[in-house]
Amino acid sequence: MEWLEVRSPYSGEVVGRVEKGGGTEARQALDAAARALADPLPAHERARILDTVAGLLEARHDEAARLISAEAGKPMKAARVEAQRAVSTYTFAAVEARRLTGETIPMDASAAGEGKLAFTLRLPIGIVGAISPFNFPLNLVAHKIAPALAAGCPVVLKPASATPLCALFLAGLEEEAGLPPGWLNVVAGSASEIGDALVEDDRVKLITFTGSGDVGWGLAERAHRKRVKLELGNATPAIVCADAPAGTAAKLAANAFSYAGQSCISVQRIFVLAEAWEAFVSEFVPKVGALVVGDPGDEQTDVGPLISADDRDRVLEWIREAKGEILAGGDTTEDGLIRPTVIANPDPGDKVQCEEVFGPVVTLTRVGSLDEAIEQANATRYGLQAAIFSADVSACLEAARRLEFGGVTVNEAPTFRADQMPYGGVKASGNTKEGPAWAVREMTEERLVVLQP
Numbered sequence: 001m002e003w004l005e006v007r008s009p010y011s012g013e014v015v016g017r018v019e020k021g022g023g024t025e026a027r028q029a030l031d032a033a034a035r036a037l038a039d040p041l042p043a044h045e046r047a048r049i050l051d052t053v054a055g056l057l058e059a060r061h062d063e064a065a066r067l068i069s070a071e072a073g074k075p076m077k078a079a080r081v082e083a084q085r086a087v088s089t090y091t092f093a094a095v096e097a098r099r100l101t102g103e104t105i106p107m108d109a110s111a112a113g114e115g116k117l118a119f120t121l122r123l124p125i126g127i128v129g130a131i132s133p134f135n136f137p138l139n140l141v142a143h144k145i146a147p148a149l150a151a152g153c154p155v156v157l158k159p160a161s162a163t164p165l166c167a168l169f170l171a172g173l174e175e176e177a178g179l180p181p182g183w184l185n186v187v188a189g190s191a192s193e194i195g196d197a198l199v200e201d202d203r204v205k206l207i208t209f210t211g212s213g214d215v216g217w218g219l220a221e222r223a224h225r226k227r228v229k230l231e232l233g234n235a236t237p238a239i240v241c242a243d244a245p246a247g248t249a250a251k252l253a254a255n256a257f258s259y260a261g262q263s264c265i266s267v268q269r270i271f272v273l274a275e276a277w278e279a280f281v282s283e284f285v286p287k288v289g290a291l292v293v294g295d296p297g298d299e300q301t302d303v304g305p306l307i308s309a310d311d312r313d314r315v316l317e318w319i320r321e322a323k324g325e326i327l328a329g330g331d332t333t334e335d336g337l338i339r340p341t342v343i344a345n346p347d348p349g350d351k352v353q354c355e356e357v358f359g360p361v362v363t364l365t366r367v368g369s370l371d372e373a374i375e376q377a378n379a380t381r382y383g384l385q386a387a388i389f390s391a392d393v394s395a396c397l398e399a400a401r402r403l404e405f406g407g408v409t410v411n412e413a414p415t416f417r418a419d420q421m422p423y424g425g426v427k428a429s430g431n432t433k434e435g436p437a438w439a440v441r442e443m444t445e446e447r448l449v450v451l452q453p
C-alpha cells in the first residue's frame with residue numbers, strides 16, 4: 001500500500017499520513033456508492049445523521065480547528081471560525097433534508113389539464129463526485145457532502161492532497177452518527193486518476209468541484225453529459241467611497257490577510273475614491289503593519305505560511321514584477337513567510353491586479369469617480385464577490401446592480417460568507433451557487449407525475 005504524507009506548510013513536519021488511492025480505488029468507491037444508492041435512506045434518517053454530525057462537530061470543534069491549522073497552515077483564529085462554520089453547514093443541510101419536496105402544478109389552469117392532478121417529486125440525482133481544495137479543508141468538504149446526504153445522494157470525495165485529514169475526520173463523524181457504508185467514500189491520492197474515474201463513469205451524475213479554473217473548466221469540458229458545478233477563484237475588489245463608515249480600513253486589512261490571502265474571496269484590489277485616498281491609506285497601512293505574522297499554531301498569529309514553497313515563490317515573483325509603489329511588506333520574515341504586502345497604484349496589467357494572487361498581497365488604486373471604480377473592479381475575468389463601502393444608499397444600489405459578481409456586500413468585507421447564503425460566481429469564477437438550499441437543488445431532479453383520476 002502507498003501512503004500520502006501530510007506535512008505542515010509551516011514547519012514541514014509530518015502531521016499525518018493517509019492511504020494513497022488512484023483509479024482502482026475510485027472505481028471501488030463508485031461500486032460502493034452504487035450499492036448505497038440502491039437502498040435509499042429516508043429523509044428523517046438523513047436529517048438525523050446531519051444533526052448528529054453538527055452536534056459531534058460542535059463538541060469537537062477545538063480538535064477540528066487544530067487539525068485544520070496543522071495540515072493547512074491556517075492560523076488558529078481563522079481555523080476556529082472555519083470549524084464553527086462547518087457546524088452551521090451541517091445544521092442547514094439537516095433543515096434541507098427535512099423540507100425537500102416537489103410542487104403541485106395548477107392543471108386546470110389550461111383546458112388541456114382540466115380534471116387532471118399533477119405534481120413533481122424531487123429525487124436524488126444519483127452518485128455525486130466531489131473534489132475539494134486545500135484552503136477550507138473542513139468547511140468546503142462539508143459544503144459538498146452535507147447537502148449531498150440531505151439530497152439522498154451517495155458521494156465519492158477526492159480531497160486536496162495537501163489536506164486530506166479534515167475530510168477523513170468528517171467521514172469518521174458521519175460514520176459515528178450512523179451513516180451506513182457506501183454513502184460517503186473518501187479517496188485521497190492521484191488527482192488525474194481519481195478525476196478521470198469520476199468523469200468517465202456514467203453512474204456519476206454530478207461533479208461538484210471547488211478549486212482553480214483550469215482544472216474546473218477542464219472537467220466541465222470533458223464531462224459534458226454530467227452536471228459539473230464549479231466554484232472557482234476571484235480577484236476580489238472592494239470600493240471605498242469618501243463617506244465609507246468608520247472602521248472600513250481595519251475591516252479590509254483583516255480580510256485581505258487572514259489565512260495569508262488564501263481564500264477565494266480574500267480582499268485583493270481596493271479602489272479608493274480620490275477624496276478618501278489620504279485618510280484611507282494613512283489608516284490602512286499601519287493596520288496591515290500591526291498584523292502578527294508567524295506560526296499558525298500560535299493563538300496570536302494573524303498571517304501564516306502559504307500552502308507550499310512554490311506558491312510562496314510565485315507570489316514573491318508577482319510582487320517583484322508589479323509596477324506600483326510598495327507601501328508595506330514585499331519581503332519575507334526570518335522563517336520565510338511573506339509579510340503582508342500593500343502595493344499602491346499598480347499597472348492594470350500587473351498580475352497582482354488582474355489575476356488571483358492567492359497570497360498576502362493587496363493593491364490600492366486611487367480612482368476619480370464611482371463609475372471608474374466599478375469599471376476597474378469589473379476589469380477582470382473573475383466574478384465571485386465584490387464590496388462597496390459608502391453611506392449613500394443610491395451609490396450602493398447602483399454598484400450592486402453594475403458589479404458583475406455573484407454577490408455584492410455593502411459596508412461589509414467581500415470576504416463575508418454565512419453558510420446558508422447562496423454563494424457562487426459568474427464569468428470565470430464558476431457556474432453554480434453553494435449553500436445547502438442551493439446545493440440540494442443542484443443535486444436533485446424533479447420528476448413530473450400526472451394523474452388522471
Ligand code: NAP
Pocket residue numbers: 131132133134135136140158159160161162189190191192194195196210211212213215216231232233234263264265356358384424425429430
Ligand atoms: P486546485 O489545484 O484546482 O485543486 C483543487 C482540487 O482539484 C484538489 O483536490 C486537486 O487535487 C484536484 N485536482 C487537481 N487536478 C485535477 C484533475 N486533473 N482532475 C481532478 N481533480 C484535480 O485548487 P487549490 O489550489 O486546491 O485551491 C485554490 C483555488 O480554489 C483558488 O483558485 C481558489 O480561489 C479556489 N477556491 C474557490 C472557492 C469557491 O467557493 N469559489 C473556495 C475555495 C477555493 P490535488 O490536491 O491532489 O492536486
